[in-house]
Amino acid sequence: MRIATFNVNGIAARLPHLLEWLEREAPDVACLQELKATDIGFPAQAIREVGYGALWAGQPSWNGVAILSRGADPEAIRRGLPGDPKDTQSRYIEARTHGVRVGCLYLPNGNPWPGPRFDYKLKWFARLLRHAKKLQASGEPVVIAGDFNVVPTDADIYDPKHWRRDALLQPESRDAYAKLLAQGWIDALRAIYPDETIFTFWDYFRQHWPRDRGLRIDHLLLSPDLAPRLKAAGVDRWVRDLPKASDHAPTWIELGNPSEKRATTRKAAAKRTPRKKPPERD
Template structure:
């Protein structure tokens, strides 16, 4: 089973790129972020013709998340991150697909910092940490995939010097990500590439793509039930090299479902 995450940076603008990637790589599940489209503009028909069912939550001009599933209907679990009923940003979607809970997330960027956008980033992160704990401890196999807008360590960026003031590298952002991992999540890409410079994002400035001056901000986290099934992890960098590409490249894992730990059974209440 192959599960991927891809910040498409505008699904209408880059639909051809998305369809070409789906046809070539054929992920079983694809979590998309930054749709930049209202619900009615989502290309459900084109994706269905490509063999994918979809759940989506759009938003005008920015944000927006979707979960694609090849050949089977995803079963929606929730359409928002718990903890703030007034939060209208489309940043979280959760579904069950073939026995696995898939959470697709688009964590706030937080720039400029300090300021209200960074405060919102950290508050959203706290809500994610709280909800992630319930997911991790549920006993079900869970993957949380998406654009986390966090560079976990200096090893996850080509050169941190010019990014020190960016929200993606702030100590508070990194500390929140570390607390999330401490619940028991496995950072799949780093786990299987412990010493390599692996990037998932290259911005459009100063020939960063051409120079491979990238960052690792797209992550797939596996809970203890799912982690034993992890087999491979990688980045489809060829997508970033397309003309007028997203500044992100699809990031993926493959799973050996035979190695899944059995789900924990809840204890019966005492009579």
């Protein structure tokens, strides 16, 4: 089973890219962020025509998240992160599909730092930590996927010194992400590629995409019971290279069946895929 996350950066503008990716790569589950569309404006019919059911939470002009499920309709669990009934931003959605509980998130960016937006980021993160702990206690296999707007370490960015005042690299942001992992969540890309340079986001400035000056901010976290099923992970970089692309590329993992043990050791994985970059399915 393949589960992916993709910040589309405007689903209306990127719909042809999204549909091409769904048809070409056929993930079983796709978590989308930054829809920038109302609930009514979500292109459910076009997505259904390529074989996907969908659950979404829109918002005019900003935010918005969705979970797509190949060949099935996701079973809705919640729209919105619990813990603050006054928070109306569409940043979290949760569903069951293909035997897995999936939380799709678009964590606040937090810029400019310092300031109220960064304070909101940390409060939202604190709520996520509380909810993530409950998800682990549920006894279900869980994947939390999305744009976390956190660069976990300096190894996850092309040049950290130029980003030191950015909210994505602040110690508080990184500490909150580390606390998630300390709960037992598995950072799937790092589990497969512990030492490689992997990027999922390249901004539109100073030719950062052609120069491969990126950041890793899109993450898929697995509950501990899913770790033995993790077989592969990667980034579909070809999507970022399309004309007028999103500044993110889809990031994915592959899980084996519940009865399967982890298919390969790191040495076996090295024989199957390039070590310098996660595999690109061209």
